[in-house]
Amino acid sequence: MNMNPARVLAVDTSGPVTSIGLGRAGEPGFAVAEEGGRKHAEVIDELMQQVLEHLAGQRPEVIAVGVGPGPYSGLRVGIAFAIGLGRAWQCPVVGVCSLDAIAWANVARRAVPSEFVVTTDARRSEIYWARYDTSAMRIAGPQVMSRDLIDFDAPVISEQRVDPGITAAQVSRFIGEGFTPMLTTDTWAPHGADGSDVVVPRGPLLAPHPLYLRAPDITISAKTPASGAS
Amino acid sequence: MMSSPVVLGIETSCDETGVGIVIDGELRANVIASSIDEQARFGGVVPEVASRAHVDAIGPTIDAACERSGIALTDVDAIAVTAGPGLVGSLLVGVAAAKGLASGLGVDLYGINHLAAHVAVDEMEHGELPDPVIALLVSGGHSSLVLLEGDRIERLGQTLDDAAGEAFDKVARVLGLPFPGGPHIDRAAHEGDPSAFELPRGLAHDPDHRFDFSFSGLKTAVARLITSLGEPVSDRQVADVAASFQEAVADVLSRKAVDACRARGVDHLVLGGGVAANSRLRALSGERADSAGLILRVPRPDLCTDNGAMVAALGARLIRHGVAPTSPGFPATSSMPVTSVAFS
Ligand SMILES: [Zn+2]
Numbered sequence: 169m170n171m172n173p174a175r176v177l178a179v180d181t182s183g184p185v186t187s188i189g190l191g192r193a194g195e196p197g198f199a200v201a202e203e204g205g206r207k208h209a210e211v212i213d214e215l216m217q218q219v220l221e222h223l224a225g226q227r228p229e230v231i232a233v234g235v236g237p238g239p240y241s242g243l244r245v246g247i248a249f250a251i252g253l254g255r256a257w258q259c260p261v262v263g264v265c266s267l268d269a270i271a272w273a274n275v276a277r278r279a280v281p282s283e284f285v286v287t288t289d290a291r292r293s294e295i296y297w298a299r300y301d302t303s304a305m306r307i308a309g310p311q312v313m314s315r316d317l318i319d320f321d322a323p324v325i326s327e328q329r330v331d332p333g334i335t336a337a338q339v340s341r342f343i344g345e346g347f348t349p350m351l352t353t354d355t356w357a358p359h360g361a362d363g364s365d366v367v368v369p370r371g372p373l374l375a376p377h378p379l380y381l382r383a384p385d386i387t388i389s390a391k392t393p394a395s396g397a398s
Numbered sequence: 399m400m401s402s403p404v405v406l407g408i409e410t411s412c413d414e415t416g417v418g419i420v421i422d423g424e425l426r427a428n429v430i431a432s433s434i435d436e437q438a439r440f441g442g443v444v445p446e447v448a449s450r451a452h453v454d455a456i457g458p459t460i461d462a463a464c465e466r467s468g469i470a471l472t473d474v475d476a477i478a479v480t481a482g483p484g485l486v487g488s489l490l491v492g493v494a495a496a497k498g499l500a501s502g503l504g505v506d507l508y509g510i511n512h513l514a515a516h517v518a519v520d521e522m523e524h525g526e527l528p529d530p531v532i533a534l535l536v537s538g539g540h541s542s543l544v545l546l547e548g549d550r551i552e553r554l555g556q557t558l559d560d561a562a563g564e565a566f567d568k569v570a571r572v573l574g575l576p577f578p579g580g581p582h583i584d585r586a587a588h589e590g591d592p593s594a595f596e597l598p599r600g601l602a603h604d605p606d607h608r609f610d611f612s613f614s615g616l617k618t619a620v621a622r623l624i625t626s627l628g629e630p631v632s633d634r635q636v637a638d639v640a641a642s643f644q645e646a647v648a649d650v651l652s653r654k655a656v657d658a659c660r661a662r663g664v665d666h667l668v669l670g671g672g673v674a675a676n677s678r679l680r681a682l683s684g685e686r687a688d689s690a691g692l693i694l695r696v697p698r699p700d701l702c703t704d705n706g707a708m709v710a711a712l713g714a715r716l717i718r719h720g721v722a723p724t725s726p727g728f729p730a731t732s733s734m735p736v737t738s739v740a741f742s
Pocket of ligand 1: 512516537703704
C-alpha cells in the first residue's frame with residue numbers, strides 16, 4: 169500500500185481568477201493563476217500546459233475542483249475541465265466549496281485567533297458567506313444573502329484568495345485523514361429554490377457539482393443571437 | 399499523420415450533450431443526453447437550465463460513448479469540440495471538458511464550427527463529400543445556407559428573424575401541439591391539405607435577400623388565421639393549418655437551397671439540422687434537386703439533430719485534410735467566425 173499522501177491537483181474558477189495548483193499533505197507545491205481580463209475557458213488549458221511541464225510526466229492521484237459558490241458560467245468551466253481531466257487520468261474528482269478554500273488559505277498564512285467568516289460577491293447586492301472555526305472547518309453556510317441584512321459578530325474575510333497549492337495540500341490531508349468525499353448530489357438541492365433552503369454537506373469534500381444556491385433564471389431566449397448561429 | 403485516427407467529438411452548443419466517436423472514418427458511438435424534457439416545461443430552451451444539464455451530463459456521456467464504441471479513452475488520438483456558434487454558457491462546458499480531456503490525454507484538440515459539423519456528418523452515412531458542397535442547415539437554433547469548400551465555410555444566407563425550428567415551435571404552440579413542434583406538426587400535417595390556406599413565403603422574391611429567410615411573417619399569419627377560425631378549432635383545421643404552414647416552410651427552404659446550388663455551380667446539396675427530419679422538406683428538396691440535376695444528401699434523422707458524431711466526423715475530416723490542431727487558449731463563442739471551419 170502506498171503510504172505517501174496523495175498528490176492532488178486543484179483547479180478553481182469560482183471568481184475572477186483561474187488557478188491550478190499541485191500539492192500534497194504538508195507540502196503546497198506549485199500554483200499558476202491568471203487574473204481577470206481573459207476568460208476562464210481561454211486561459212485554463214494554457215495554465216495547464218505549465219502544470220504539465222512542472223509534473224514532467226507524473227500524475228496526481230486526485231483532482232480537486234472549486235464548486236463555488238460563484239458566477240455560474242465561470243464555475244462550470246473549472247468543473248467541466250476537472251471532469252475531463254479526471255476521465256483522462258482515470259482518477260477521482262472531488263469538489264471543494266470555494267469559500268472553504270479561501271478559509272484554508274487564510275489559516276495557512278497566519279494564526280487565526282477566533283471564528284471567522286468568508287464572504288464573496290454574489291452580485292445583485294448579495295453576498296455568499298460561510299463561517300469557520302479557527303482550524304478553517306466550516307461551521308455554517310455557504311449561503312447567499314442580502315448584504316444589508318447580515319451583520320457578522322466575527323472577523324470577515326472578503327477578499328477572494330483561493331490558493332490552489334494550499335487547496336491541493338489540504339485536500340490531500342483530508343484524504344489521508346480518511347475523509348470520504350460526499351459524492352452524492354441529492355443531499356442538497358442542486359436547483360435549490362432559494363439560498364436558505366439549500367443544505368450543503370458538512371464534510372469538506374463534495375461532489376464535483378456547482379453550488380448554485382439560487383434557482384436558474386427562467387429567461388427563454390432565442391437559442392442564439394441573430395449574429396451567431398442563425 | 400495518423401493512419402486510422404480515433405476521434406472523440408463533443409457537442410454542447412444548445413440543449414443536447416453529445417459525445418461521438420469516429421474510428422478510421424467510421425462512426426462507432428453517438429451518445430446524446432438531452433435536457434429537452436426539462437426545457438419542455440418552459441416551452442423553449444432556457445440557457446441556464448441547458449448549461450446546468452450539460453455539466454451534469456458531460457462525464458457520464460463521455461463514459462457511455464467509450465463503452466458503446468469499445469475503446470478506452472487512452473485509445474483516443476484527437477478530440478474535437480464545438481467552439482461555436484451556439485449558447486455561450488452551454489459551449490463553455492463542452493470546450494472546458496474537451497480541454498481537460500485533451501491535456502490529460504496529451505492529444506490534439508480541434509475547436510470546430512458547429513455548422514460545418516452538420517455538413518461533415520453526412521460522410522458517416524454516405525461516404526466522402528465532394529468539394530465544394532452546399533448545405534441547408536435548419537434547426538431550432540439556426541437556418542443557414544452555407545458553402546463548404548476545402549477548410550473554408552461561407553455563409554450564403556441566413557434567417558433574418560426566427561430560426562426555422564423556432565417557427566415550428568411557435569406555430570405548434572398556437573395549434574395546441576406539444577414542444578418541440580417539428581415532429582408534431584409533421585404528424586398533424588399528414589392528415590391535412592397543404593393548399594387549404596394561402597400562407598406567405600418570406601423573402602421569396604427579394605433580390606437583396608436571395609438566399610436569406612424570414613419566418614416571423616409566416617408565424618404571425620398563422621396566429622391570425624387561427625384567431626379568424628374561431629373557437630373551437632377542429633382537428634381537421636389543425637391538420638390543414640399544419641400542412642399549409644409546413645408547405646410554406648419547405649417551399650421557401652428547398653427553393654432557395656436549389657437556387658443557391660445553381661447560382662454557385664455546385665452539384666451536391668446536403669440537408670442538416672433537426673428540421674431536416676421534416677418529411678415534407680425532404681420530399682420537396684428531393685423533387686427539386688432531381689429536376690435541377692443535383693444530388694441531394696440527407697443524413698439519417700439522428701445524425702441531423704445536434705450530436706457528438708458530427709463533431710467527431712468533422713474532426714476526422716480535418717485530420718484527413720492535414721489541418722493543424724487548434725492552439726491552446728481558444729474561446730467558446732456565440733458567433734464563431736463564419737469563415738472558419740475550425741479555430742487555428
Ligand atoms: Zn445544430
